[in-house]
Amino acid sequence: MIRPKETIITDHVVRVMVPFIQIFAFYVIFHGHYSPGGGFQGGALLAGSVLLQRVVLGAERSQIGFPTRLGIPFGALGILIYAGVGFLAMLDGGNYLQYDHLPFGMTPVYLRNTGILLVEIGVAFAVTGTLVSIYDDLVNFERRDDQAEMHSAGSREDA
Amino acid sequence: MSGHFSAVFFVLALLAAIVALKVKDLLAAAVVLSLFSFLVALLYVSLGAVDVGFNESVLGAGVTGILFVIAIFNTRRRSRD
Numbered sequence: 061m062i063r064p065k066e067t068i069i070t071d072h073v074v075r076v077m078v079p080f081i082q083i084f085a086f087y088v089i090f091h092g093h094y095s096p097g098g099g100f101q102g103g104a105l106l107a108g109s110v111l112l113q114r115v116v117l118g119a120e121r122s123q124i125g126f127p128t129r130l131g132i133p134f135g136a137l138g139i140l141i142y143a144g145v146g147f148l149a150m151l152d153g154g155n156y157l158q159y160d161h162l163p164f165g166m167t168p169v170y171l172r173n174t175g176i177l178l179v180e181i182g183v184a185f186a187v188t189g190t191l192v193s194i195y196d197d198l199v200n201f202e203r204r205d206d207q208a209e210m211h212s213a214g215s216r217e218d219a
Numbered sequence: 220m221s222g223h224f225s226a227v228f229f230v231l232a233l234l235a236a237i238v239a240l241k242v243k244d245l246l247a248a249a250v251v252l253s254l255f256s257f258l259v260a261l262l263y264v265s266l267g268a269v270d271v272g273f274n275e276s277v278l279g280a281g282v283t284g285i286l287f288v289i290a291i292f293n294t295r296r297r298s299r300d
Contacts, residue, residue, distance in 0.1 A: 088273075096269040104277040111285050191282055198289045 074116040078125075081109040085184075092180045093173070099183030103138075106184065107191035114195060128200075131193030138185030145178045225265040232258035245291045253284035 085105035092098030113122035146157040154161025159175030160168035235255040239248050256279030263272035 096273055098270075101270075101273050101277055104274070104282060108277060108281040111282060115285055115288075195285065195289065198286065198293065 070116050074112055078109045078113060081105060081112070085109065089180055089184045090177070093176050099180035100187055102180075103184035103187030104191065106188045110188070110192050111195050114192075114199075119199065126192060128193075128196045131189050131196055133189070135186045135189030135193065138182045138187070138189060141182030141185065142179055145175055145182065149175070225262055228258055228262040228265060232262060246288065249284060249287040249291060252287065253280045256280040256283065 082105075085102045087102075088097035088105060089099060089102030092102065110122070110126045113125050145159075145162070148163060149158045149161045150156055152161040152163050157175070157179070159172040162171050162175050164171060164174060166174065232255055235251055235258055239251040239255055242248050242251060257276055260272045260276035260280065263269075263275055
């Protein structure tokens, strides 16, 4: 069982670092088409900032930043954004993810820019939600296991 | 210029990998493994693959280390059945 250790140093270092990590993650997501990085890396950085809070601040206090129940919906929303952009292009007669057929009323160059940005945001959401929910499932796996063990021990005493 | 750097990172990553294999404590092995990932990320960057290095440093050194620690805390010495 992991029990939290109250140390002021890690606590404060994490509280100072997490906003900067998140700002850098948004920078990476929104500049993904001009510079190294993109949706996947930015989403992994966002998930890393949430996991840092989960590990250092403990399960209860980190729920304020990103609740456990939001993990899967966040990932599904990301997939929905990605697939939605793809199918919007198909509605206008293009192929799947053919950005210059998006119905936003811009020149094709700007349409490609906007489409790539939207898809990157979708990928970032999907990666963030999935990584955080993998961590939460791994942590809760132990708790569920202990409850099952207690339950089976209780039933054995009854028998 | 970058050739020297990549040789240094390569040797250090190799040393970190050997230490991660040899060390007895599982938690120490996980920490050394994320150090290995970070050195490999530096190697990628020094070879010019900035995108891959970014990925490796975020996922390999950050998220995978945390997942390994959680997995170690979830295992027990004896099986339950």
